[in-house]
Amino acid sequence: MKFLHYIWGLLVLLCFLNSCNTDANKVICNENTHVKQGKSPKRGVSFAFSFSEDVSVLGPSISWYYNWSPAHAAKYDELNKEMNLDFCPMAWNGIDKSALKKYKERHPECKYLLTFNEPNLTDQANMTPQQAAQKWPEIKAVAKEFGLKLISPAMNYGTLENYGDPIVWLDEFFELVPLSDVDGISLHCYMASPGALKWYISRFKKYNKPIWLTEFCAWDGLNNETYTAEEQQQFMSDAINYLESDSLIYRYAWFIPRGAESENDFPYNFLLKNSSSFALTDLGEIFTQISAQDKNTYYGECQTIEAEDYSSICIAEGVGTNSWVNGPRVRVTNDATHKTLELYDFFKEHWVEYQINPEASGNYTLEIRYASENNTRLQFDVNGALSSKFLLSNTGSNNTWKTAKIPISLEKGKQTFRITIEAGSLKMNWLKFYNNLNS
Known part of the structure; x- marks a missing residue:
């Protein structure tokens, strides 16, 4: 009898310990456990900062900037270092060796020198290829002395006679100056279509150099009366998604964080409000939060994955x-x-991918925060192979949000999780996955 009591007691103890271990291993999901992507090494702005607060607002989301000058205020040095920002000096229409030397002495890590701003525009650097080539040896010598890599003149469609086409100007320039002198091709674009931007950039790929898009936004002068703030936001979203996807784009800089006009006036391209609050506009929220398409950050169980990540x-x-x-x-x-960004205009055959890292193989719950006026069929692929499909019921309207809980099976380890719209459409705010102990 004592032996049976002993066995019974041992079983109760084992069950208790197993219960404790289960509770200890159970992860309580918290919506706030969000891991932010690393910032894009490409993303920057063309702007002469006047306030440290502006640097603090934009700094966490950009990697570089320039101000059309070789000079840079020393008061920003510590802030730039703290936020890992690279300032690129520029020889706008010639070289100011003294100003460049002062900056390089404070920043020996400076690597690049931008050159000649829109030389084929008569109200900008205003130089023929021959005139630019005459100034080039001095710029090249200073760059060599200071250990700087040169970026080509920044080209746009121009007003200089016979040089309206930037390619014509640049081709002639590189007949006079070796292409090997430059480590990147700089260009500006104000076309209001992301497809036109992509086409324009493709024209400069023939030089087989990294592309620096050093000014861009939708501002072509053709639609001043009808263009809206929403259209500028749509352009930015499409354009940045393309620029981040194209490995030949080395850097890009939005024009412009702030100007003298109101952020509510055409062309609606300001990232910062014209107020004393140093706050982002809605366009600025998009610019600072849109995906860097970071391939190194993986999301684990219960971590909120913002739809834009x-x-x-x-x-x-x-x-x-x-x-x-x-x-x-x-x-x-x-x-x-959940006040961040949402994914929208998410239609049939569109897809997005997320990097996830389950700790164990097994059955999981996938939560998706969504809104849709129609039923939507989703397809899930893991590392390029079909995993499962799921029909999301409509939420009643595109402005009514619900959280779906979807059963999925995942293997252990780092993987790419693709969501494709097979039929229907939706808006998405966030997603997360967790094992079924948390359901």
Whole structure:
């Protein structure tokens, strides 16, 4: 009898210990456990900062900037270092060796020197290729002395006679100056279509150099009366998704964080409000939060994955082709529970990918925060192989948000998780996955 009591007691103890271990290993999901992507090494702005607060607002989301000058105020040095920002000096229409020397002495890590700003525009650097080539030896010598790599003159469609086409100007310039002198091709674009931007950039790829898009926004002068702030936001979303997807784009700089006009006036391209609050506009929210397409950050169990934190998007399918491929866009969400960006215009055959890292193989729950006026069929692929499909019921309208709980099976380890719209459409705010102990 004592032996049976002993066995019974041992079983109770084992069950208790197993119960404790289960509770100890159970992860309580918290919506706030969000891991932010690394910032894009490409993303920057063309702007002469006047306030440290502006640097603090934009700094966490940009990697570089320039101000059309070789000079840079020393008061920003510590802040730039803290935020890992690279300032690139510029020889706008000639070299100011003294100013460049002062900056290089404070910043020996400075690597690049931008050259000649829009030389084929009569109200900018205003130089023929021959005139630019005459100034080039001095710029090249100073760059060599200071250990700087040269970036080509920044080209746009121009007003200089016979040089309206930037390629004509640049081709003549490189007949006089070796192409090997430069480590990148700089260009500006104000076309209001992301497809036109992509086409324009493709013209400069023939030089086989990294592309620096040092000014861009939608501002072509053709649509001043009808263009809206929403259209500028749509352009930014599409354009940045393309620029991040194309490996030949080395850097890009938005024009412009702030100007003298109101952020509510055409062309609606300001990232910062013209107020004393040093706050972002809705366009600025998009610019600072849109995906860097970071391939090194993986999300684990219960971590909130913002919809805009995809590692790739279907727009990437158009890279290296003559076509533009549409994809979903991002904007400030109207989901009251989670004020970040939402993925919208997410239609049939569109896809986004996320990097995930389950700790164990097994059955999981995938939560998706979404809104849709129609039923939507989703396809899930893991590392390029079909995993499962799921039909999401409509939420009643595109402004009514619900959280779906979807059963999925995942293997252990780092993987790429693709969500494709097979039928229907939706808006998405965030997603997360967790094992079924948390359901």
